[in-house]
Amino acid sequence: MLLIAGDPLKFESHMTAASAGSVSVIRQSGSSHSVRRDPFHADRAQEHTWHLIVNLSSAWNAHHREAVRLLPGEMMIVDSRMDFMVEITGRYDVAHYKFSPAWLRQWVPVPEALVGRRIASTSGWGRALGAYLAELSPEAIEASPLPVSVLTDHIGALLALIAAERDLPAVVARRRDDSLHRRIRDCIALRSAEPGLCAADIARELNISVRSLHRTLAAHSETFGKLLIDRRAAVAVRMIRSSLCRRLSLAEIGRRAGFTDPSHFSRVISSRYGMTPSRIRDGAQRSPGDAESSSGS
Template identity: 25%
Template sequence: MDIRLIQSNQRIDAKARRAASKLPVSLFDTADLPPPERFAAWRESIGVFLEVDLLRSGDEAHFDGWAESYLVDDIVLSRCAASAQKFDRRPLRVAHDSIDNYMIQVLVDGTIDMAFGRRALSFPTGQVIAFDLADVMDTVNSTFDLVSVFIPRRRLAPLLARPDSLNGATVDPVSGTGRLLATYLLSLYQSAAQLSPTQASAAAAALIELIALAFNGVAHDGGDVPEALGKAELLRVQNFIRAHLAAQTLGPDMIAAALGISRARLYRLFAPIGGIAEYIREQRLRRCLTDLVSAKQARRQVAEIAWAWGFSDPTHFARAFKQRFGRTPTEIRRAAPPIARRDRSSLDPRVGDRLHEEWLAGLA
């Protein structure tokens, strides 16, 4: 991948590109704000999908950030550059905002450190990284410059061999598919302002295909299921599981009988993603989390919600829930409700139009 594809003067020329673009464009820039006000404006804007914090006290005085985004059909293509900071998506936030998108990034400059369960991952300049915004996120970015594409799950997941295992996945940027993906994404961003809506739509569809091609080629441990057949069969089983999560009898026996698949085959299909029992438990825990923070479910008892999603033992449920989300079900329920959507008339025009906030929050 040639990072030189990204021009260094993009920030200077952003307003001219917006005026010439045939696509919807959103600009956000802290440059016209007094330095002490810049980070607060940035945090409020990025806060539509991420929690943001500085690494050290006093960094506010030197903060700088800008972003340029294009809306292409139902995906958002964005370049973002800013000072060092920390980004989070915690379980409660994931449940509250219901954002269900993938974020694929090419790190043009800087580094990213990611806490992923018990593992620590580090991504250098040039890396191609995938994040699943329906999952938790805990990263620290040095001063950075990156190009991202935000894609609704419904458009990318059907093309992926492991749609629920993309968070923190990377593609080798010097591999054939990695170089192809990174170069195409950077080139698409560079050319976006010059494309017609029809051209951009076709280019975005090709990008989604390239993302699937690149990440499906990433090696994973375990599993001996032939790729093409295994992908289709796994998706079929996952769809069945999600449709029957409330069934107390949901398990390998029920699934095997309903779909005509042997138990051994089921175990092989799910081995690369932690096993079928773990997959069922994860999906049920996510449904419980969503219900626990829902205003519509406020009158239901915790045990009732757990039972509705297949947890017959309240003690086991409470233990599994805290292990997964770091807080008890009761603590989650007592947490503050999500911040209401801001009135756009109150937004500071000095930082730009901020349309990207509505785009990112509204992708579906």
């Protein structure tokens, strides 16, 4: 049963929605009001769904397992089988993602630990999730050049990282996943120099789904993109420091390590090593003994 309080003459609400396979993507905005949902009456027999709610504008109060003050940018997961109350005193703008419990359990084995908890958008993986969801509108789904499963997999992977960040026992990597995790890392390392390498390529070689790949990495607080770039950067720096590669230009070294854009290559090396590729090379040439020992490590 859904109860809505507010001035019916002034109340307004707008909604757009799009289907993204297992996830419904919804945007809602409107005027101040309060809502109480009691699932133990008329709605009890309806489909069990979960809802990831992102507050995009004014702060509001909610109660779902516990009282929560949800600031702009913050998120929470709502279970349709539990009481839910929200009080919004100003205009609201909400990003809303609806999915089944089974979908989320593919990423977080016991996601009940996340239900009703405030997910901040100012630190850790919550910052990444908040920024991603703010862009993932129904219009973005309709115009996406990527399969919608790729877009929704990012939601699941980031929620898994948030659960791991909070040290929930359910998302600690299982022993049976350790072997797969090592195989994924090894495969990325072996193929990192391929310019167009993507997660689907690794999953295909290991005969697993892309979702399993992302889920396994997320359980270890890792992402495919970061592992790939870190490996390419490490290979490139070893080549830069090696006397055997002094005849190669820095652009060629970047290309051989898997970087197709020289400027991107330079930015990645600078951000990870605090120096541009040319400065790393200059330092290695001034200390050939150190360079050789580094390249052989």
